[in-house]
Amino acid sequence: xxxxxxxxxxxxxxxxxxxxxxxxxxxxxxxxxxxxxxxxxxxxxxxxxxxxxxxxxxxxxxxxxxxxxxxxxxxxxxxxxxxxxxxxxxxxxxxxxxxxxxxxxxxxxxxxxxxxxxxxxxxxxxxxxxxxxxxxxxxxxxxxxxxxxxxxxxxxxxxxxxxxxxxxxxxxxxxxxxxxxxxxxxxxxxxxxxxxxxxxxxxxxxxxxxxxxxxxxxxxxxx
Amino acid sequence: xxxxxxxxxxxxxxxxxxxxxxxxxxxxxxxxxxxxxxxxxxxxxxxxxxxxxxxxxxxxxxxxxxxxxxxxxxxxxxxxxxxxxxxxxxxxxxxxxxxxxxxxxxxxxxxxxxxxxxxxxxxxxxxxxxxxxxxxxxxxxxxxxxxxxxxxxxxxxxxxxxxxxxxxxxxxxxxxxxxxxxxxxxxxxxxxxxxxxxxxxxxxxxxxxxxxxxxxxxxxxxx
Numbered sequence: 001x002x003x004x005x006x007x008x009x010x011x012x013x014x015x016x017x018x019x020x021x022x023x024x025x026x027x028x029x030x031x032x033x034x035x036x037x038x039x040x041x042x043x044x045x046x047x048x049x050x051x052x053x054x055x056x057x058x059x060x061x062x063x064x065x066x067x068x069x070x071x072x073x074x075x076x077x078x079x080x081x082x083x084x085x086x087x088x089x090x091x092x093x094x095x096x097x098x099x100x101x102x103x104x105x106x107x108x109x110x111x112x113x114x115x116x117x118x119x120x121x122x123x124x125x126x127x128x129x130x131x132x133x134x135x136x137x138x139x140x141x142x143x144x145x146x147x148x149x150x151x152x153x154x155x156x157x158x159x160x161x162x163x164x165x166x167x168x169x170x171x172x173x174x175x176x177x178x179x180x181x182x183x184x185x186x187x188x189x190x191x192x193x194x195x196x197x198x199x200x201x202x203x204x205x206x207x208x209x210x211x212x213x214x215x216x217x218x219x220x221x222x223x
Numbered sequence: 224x225x226x227x228x229x230x231x232x233x234x235x236x237x238x239x240x241x242x243x244x245x246x247x248x249x250x251x252x253x254x255x256x257x258x259x260x261x262x263x264x265x266x267x268x269x270x271x272x273x274x275x276x277x278x279x280x281x282x283x284x285x286x287x288x289x290x291x292x293x294x295x296x297x298x299x300x301x302x303x304x305x306x307x308x309x310x311x312x313x314x315x316x317x318x319x320x321x322x323x324x325x326x327x328x329x330x331x332x333x334x335x336x337x338x339x340x341x342x343x344x345x346x347x348x349x350x351x352x353x354x355x356x357x358x359x360x361x362x363x364x365x366x367x368x369x370x371x372x373x374x375x376x377x378x379x380x381x382x383x384x385x386x387x388x389x390x391x392x393x394x395x396x397x398x399x400x401x402x403x404x405x406x407x408x409x410x411x412x413x414x415x416x417x418x419x420x421x422x423x424x425x426x427x428x429x430x431x432x433x434x435x436x437x438x439x440x441x442x443x444x445x446x
Contacts, residue, residue, distance in 0.1 A: 108407045110333070149435040153417065180420040184331045187413035194376065194410045195434070197403040204436040211421060212372040213430035 150208025361429030373431025
């Protein structure tokens with residue numbers, strides 16, 4: 001299995017993705033702005049793993065990996081993508097950014113580019129294949145060993161890159177679905193504000209989303 | 224039960240909503256630009272009903288109703304809202320418009336206002352309570368007597384108006400959920416392009432959407 005970096009891997013979502021990928025057999029490096037914090041998180045996340053997760057500064061983590069997952073807050077996206085830019089040329093970057101603008105995180109506020117995914121593509125340039133995913137999964141649920149009742153919608157302008165990311169989603173024991181071009185990422189990103197609203201309105205502990213209809217796709221299980 | 228008008232009620236979605244509301248006991252008037260077409264559709268949709276659905280020109284239908292559902296294509300939204308504007312002052316308008324821009328209907332293309340719902344509110348002015356709903360339901364499924372496996376997300380800046388629309392959704396035998404302000408309508412509107420993409424990608428006959436998590440709300444059944 002190849003190496004996956006999780007930039008922002010000390011955050012809730014990044015840590016959960018890193019742990020699930022490692023459990024599925026991927027070599028995982030979690031990145032942070034601070035290399036020491038990354039190594040501490042890696043040690044904590046490696047409990048019970050035969051091949052431990054490593055930790056490194058974000059650009060170093062990105063440099064060593066074939067696929068780079070970015071799991072950082074919207075307010076940090078531009079800076080962190082700039083930091084890793086030279087390290088991800090020619091690679092797939094899986095952007096998970098949701099454009100939540102505090103304090104009104106329950107209100108959809110999409111960026112001028114249309115979506116955070118398109119913002120990422122613009123920042124990283126054409127030499128990088130940006131795919132976006134994991135927008136609607138509750139991080140605290142993904143951090144457990146339980147099944148998470150949520151589909152992962154996968155967006156990207158390159159179908160093969162999307163398919164590779166869908167494999168990563170499967171490795172995280174989630175159903176990943178092709179959901180169209182990067183422009184469509186706006187739908188899933190906007191949906192997160194709405195799920196936060198529903199959590200509050202109906203006292204739900206992490207509402208998710210399922211696509212209904214007889215979808216003929218293999219849910220898959222980690223190898 | 225009060226009178227509900229369905230402007231654009233000769234279209235697939237409008238006809239299906241009108242029929243389900245009439246079956247639940249509402250007095251329904253379907254509107255069309257052409258009064259004769261509206262009356263023909265009304266007759267066709269009234270099969271087996273004790274109180275038949277009536278038909279009228281859009282502005283006349285809107286004038287007689289307490290709540291006005293608008294189910295028209297994106298390209299016609301501005302014209303038709305202008306036509307009914309004076310007839311809906313002080314009322315709730317349920318806008319179902321999805322900003323699909325042919326030929327790329329599988330690509331999210333939100334309007335400058337952020338959503339079709341906000342476009343409607345701007346056109347109708349502050350004297351009208353715009354609520355948006357029914358974006359993700361496959362019209363051909365709603366046209367049957369079957370259960371439709373899809374939630375209806377209901378958006379609006381006035382919570383009481385949203386609650387009234389949720390009652391209409393229940394009457395259509397669907398689960399309606401408070402999903403926040405009118406700005407949030409962007410999420411559900413954008414989602415429709417994505418569902419069309421998924422229908423094509425996975426050969427699904429009308430994919431829908433379900434919010435997961437233990438949502439404590441009464442699905443409701445028509446009285």
